[in-house]
Amino acid sequence: MEEMIYKQWFDGDGAFNAKKRVFFSQCNPNRNLSFYDLLKFSSDLAVEDYARRGMDRDTLTENGYAVLVSRVSYRIHRMPVENEDFLFRTWEEKSEPLQLVRAYEFTTPDGEKLISGISSWILANPVGHRIIPTKKFTMRPPVTLETEHDCLSYGKIHAEEAQDLQKIDSRVIRFSDLDCNGHTNNAKYGAFIFDALPAEYREKKFTDFRLNYALEAKFGQTLDLYASFAEKGKIVMLGKTEEGVSFECELYYE
Secondary structure, eight states: OOOOOOOOEEEEEEEEEEEEEOOGBBBOSBBBBOHHHHHHHHHHHHHHHHTTTOOHHHHHHHHEEEOOOOOOEEEEEEOOTTTTTEEEEEEEEEETEEEEEEEEEETTTTTOEEEEEEEEEEEOOOTOOOOOOGOOOOOOOOOOOOOSSOOOOOOOOOOGGTTOOEEEEEEOOGGGBBBBTSBBBBTHHHHHHHSSHHHHHHHEEEEEEEEOOOOOOOOEEEEEEEEEEEEEEEEEEEEEETTTEEEEEEEEEE
């Protein structure tokens, strides 16, 4: 097999691309890419996209902006597996009034679709996180691109309305869960969700994953996780701290 050359570049459409490999430490016991690392790849390379366009985190802060992931949705055609090479592609789409929009694609080098996703990001002031309308984001030209997506909408999840919600786990937020913002890193919720699932559900073939971030979990707080398994083929999950709802998610499986 021809050796994969790992690199990053912008294509002719302005999308940011990266060639990657799934390493041992990024897999779950089924040898699939973990949902934690799926979220980590997506957010890290979205940040890298901005950095390569002159909008790294320090520059954004100096200009009065913080960009915070709000909602994500993924369609899982097939999870990449241990030692598999894949191509990652991400690009911005037309913003909503209060949210930036970003799409993702994971494919094999031969073009097989692995994962597709869509996300929204809040633009906020770094101090106090006051939301800023996207039309006031002047560090890059307004984005007008709109494309069709085969994943579910990143729209609002109403987890508290699910039937038969039951507490399934509780964990304390530790120092290693935090990122440079001093809050729980967004990818960590992927680990929290799958750690909390009963063993029989970890073996399912998941087809869709939606996650809404509400209120960041902070160092030392206890995150209680609740889930509903009432609807066949679907799991609804909710995470709460003493301050309120931290996240809501939906997992669809075959």
